[in-house]
Amino acid sequence: MLLAFASIMDFKIYQMDVKSAFLNGFIQEEVYVDQPPCFENSDKPSHVFKLKKALYGLKQAPRAWYECMSKFLLEKDFSRGKVDTTLFF
Secondary structure, X not given: OHHHHHHHHOOOOOOXXXXXXXXXXXXXXXXXXXXXXXXXXXXXXXXXXXXXXXOOOOOHHHHHHHHHHHHHHHXXXXXXXXXXXXXXX
């Protein structure tokens, strides 16, 4: 229905790949993770990694991705909806 309406109204439609969307958000908090199994550094087995970007499974991942996406859309002159602030037009 959306595609038919967009075709009639001559709207441009953009698509985004959401398979890796959460991996594009920078996180503001300091988050550390253990070394993954089979990838441990034998010289430093007790070291942990500090994350710069979000990973799947983190509580912060959806928020970080949304901040990144909304900042980009607002820079491109999109407007937020007044009732639904997650809707951009």
